[in-house]
Amino acid sequence: MKQTSSLLSVNHLQASVDNKPILKGLNLEVKAGEIHAIMGPNGSGKSTFANVLAGHEDYTVSAGNIHYLGENLLDLSVEERAHKGIFLAFQYPVEIPGVNNMVFLRTALNAMRTAKGEDELSAPAFMKLIRKTLAELEMDDRLLKRAVNVGFSGGEKKRNEILQMALFQPRLAILDETDSGLDIDALRQVAKGVNKLRDPQRSMILVTHYQRLLDSIEPDYVHVMADGRIVRTGDKSLALELEDKGYSWITDEEAA
Amino acid sequence: MSDQQALLAHYRALAQRDQPVLPLQQQAQQYLQQHGFPDKKIEDWHYTALNPLLEHAFTPASAMDETLELDRHTLGDLLLGNEESYQVVVYNGAYQSQLSKTRGLPAAVQIDSLQQALAGQDQTLMAHLGKLSGEGEHLFNALNTAYLQDGVYIRVPAGCKLDKPIEILHVSLSFSGALMAQPRHLVVLEAGAEASLVEHYASLGDSLCFNNMISEVFLAEQAKLHHARLQNESRQTRHLASLYIQQQQASQYHATSIAMGGLWSRIEFHNSLDAPGAEAWHAGLYMAGNAQLNNNHLKVLHRAAGCRSREVYKGILKGQGRAVFDGLVKVDIDAQQTHAHLSNANLLLSRDAEIDTKPILEIEADDVQCSHGTTVGQIDPELLFYLRARGIPEHQARQMICLGFAGDIVETLHWPPLRDYVEGLLQQRLQHITRIG
Numbered sequence: 185m186k187q188t189s190s191l192l193s194v195n196h197l198q199a200s201v202d203n204k205p206i207l208k209g210l211n212l213e214v215k216a217g218e219i220h221a222i223m224g225p226n227g228s229g230k231s232t233f234a235n236v237l238a239g240h241e242d243y244t245v246s247a248g249n250i251h252y253l254g255e256n257l258l259d260l261s262v263e264e265r266a267h268k269g270i271f272l273a274f275q276y277p278v279e280i281p282g283v284n285n286m287v288f289l290r291t292a293l294n295a296m297r298t299a300k301g302e303d304e305l306s307a308p309a310f311m312k313l314i315r316k317t318l319a320e321l322e323m324d325d326r327l328l329k330r331a332v333n334v335g336f337s338g339g340e341k342k343r344n345e346i347l348q349m350a351l352f353q354p355r356l357a358i359l360d361e362t363d364s365g366l367d368i369d370a371l372r373q374v375a376k377g378v379n380k381l382r383d384p385q386r387s388m389i390l391v392t393h394y395q396r397l398l399d400s401i402e403p404d405y406v407h408v409m410a411d412g413r414i415v416r417t418g419d420k421s422l423a424l425e426l427e428d429k430g431y432s433w434i435t436d437e438e439a440a
Numbered sequence: 441m442s443d444q445q446a447l448l449a450h451y452r453a454l455a456q457r458d459q460p461v462l463p464l465q466q467q468a469q470q471y472l473q474q475h476g477f478p479d480k481k482i483e484d485w486h487y488t489a490l491n492p493l494l495e496h497a498f499t500p501a502s503a504m505d506e507t508l509e510l511d512r513h514t515l516g517d518l519l520l521g522n523e524e525s526y527q528v529v530v531y532n533g534a535y536q537s538q539l540s541k542t543r544g545l546p547a548a549v550q551i552d553s554l555q556q557a558l559a560g561q562d563q564t565l566m567a568h569l570g571k572l573s574g575e576g577e578h579l580f581n582a583l584n585t586a587y588l589q590d591g592v593y594i595r596v597p598a599g600c601k602l603d604k605p606i607e608i609l610h611v612s613l614s615f616s617g618a619l620m621a622q623p624r625h626l627v628v629l630e631a632g633a634e635a636s637l638v639e640h641y642a643s644l645g646d647s648l649c650f651n652n653m654i655s656e657v658f659l660a661e662q663a664k665l666h667h668a669r670l671q672n673e674s675r676q677t678r679h680l681a682s683l684y685i686q687q688q689q690a691s692q693y694h695a696t697s698i699a700m701g702g703l704w705s706r707i708e709f710h711n712s713l714d715a716p717g718a719e720a721w722h723a724g725l726y727m728a729g730n731a732q733l734n735n736n737h738l739k740v741l742h743r744a745a746g747c748r749s750r751e752v753y754k755g756i757l758k759g760q761g762r763a764v765f766d767g768l769v770k771v772d773i774d775a776q777q778t779h780a781h782l783s784n785a786n787l788l789l790s791r792d793a794e795i796d797t798k799p800i801l802e803i804e805a806d807d808v809q810c811s812h813g814t815t816v817g818q819i820d821p822e823l824l825f826y827l828r829a830r831g832i833p834e835h836q837a838r839q840m841i842c843l844g845f846a847g848d849i850v851e852t853l854h855w856p857p858l859r860d861y862v863e864g865l866l867q868q869r870l871q872h873i874t875r876i877g
Contacts, residue, residue: 238829242821263834267831283841299831348830
């Protein structure tokens, strides 16, 4: 792959939690507009990788590097990464008691606008934007009136993540098991939202355990992770093959 | 004589200064002669370090010749309602009739200086004054009672529903040394009466003041009182408030106590539900930072069947701030079908902050639904990560989490001008919380 067009470039990344190595030399190139699916068995390091990209401080990077838009990503704070267009859709979005969802969305959007040197959006302008975004995603405004994720069902939490993604318009979206715990209808709505956000300027990394998400969101590449590294890369047919044969097909091969 | 003995002699002499008007005052004087300062051996005072009160010999304003002509301009924006409230100003414990605005008050409703009502031997006043407080539970109560001079007297007659809140602004300021303000309030809501009372304690500058106050609140059958209390005094101020609330059948008392000012503050609610169907709701929020000690004492006594109470107190502590929550719900043997839920949650923003929390249920009846719970925690790093991952700077994320934590208590402030004011104060106080609080 050509270095010049690369949005994200991960080289020999090693990371650990509480001194336990999780990522053991991960390589990945993502170019603008590409969708990469990362699959793999539980414990292979998929979520760790997603969290390292977003800057979670529980994870220590011990070796390797990550370049994002030509910058050393590891030098940036969590909020700086967000300002520069990195968005992590959480596997388990946290509940924030007492913080109204609408106030949260507006605060976040304005924090990003301020960081980019843009004016903050007024309350009416924000309302207009959020109404438009909701309409595009075919969502209603029920979730806006409640505290962030508090008492939301699993599907509502994931929809709230997609809403944020649509609002913040990231350059690189990392969806960490966004499909887990969703029923068919919720999955369909989430997938629809993600597909609407496909854009030649926007790249996505879909971390998923199952192939079913990839039925509705077609990736350019499918990677299989095992023991902290990417051990196989292919196109969407690889996902189907995995569905058919299970992960042991690849992980056993690796071990052999 | 030790310093403490000298101080005791000072307060005893103060109490003797005037000829007592009421038998109650004589009892309080006797109490003062026989008792010393409360100390750590008394359970109620175990966590309340008393030093800040014993460092100075406080003297009542009336004995100090402190005369500042207050005008409404001096009060700035401390009065929160313009036309939306009946307003009373209390300055160093004395009712300021020239600054108060009670125009439009229904004729039968009384909002008066306690001193005047006392001088006029107001019958309702005489029948209620001291009936709940007695001569006092501790030396400072007795001092207030023995020295009893002024405060606010409110009476809302049967069936009267006040259209606007009664806003009482307490300000204190001392020019010449350690000043003691000792307001004494009496609130009587007759059967079916409804009112909203907003008390705001503030300072006109950071001077050495001690507010030693007592309030007695009587709620007759079906009466309903919203009572909001904001203590936001200056960093040298000491604040001791004892509130006594007595409720008759099916009356409702909704209290919100916000305490964030002062060097030392102790607020005691003694709430007794004396007849069936009475309801009491206590919401509280306390904040303490460096050098502040904030005590919250709550005693809710269920004395009759079928009463409900709910006590929810939350604390945010930063720097070297210290707070005490001492909550007791007592259910008498006859108080069957009681519902009582007591909870206390605390957010500690630094290693050096400290909370002593002691929620207690004492239940003698057997057919009740009661619970209590306490939490002490820090800002959850996962919440912080989530907000930061959405581009919100760390200090702002911390502020949001703290404001969210306090949110359900602030929500109970039913008068919008006060709610907005408190939100603004909290935003200021929580603006720059760092990783070390």
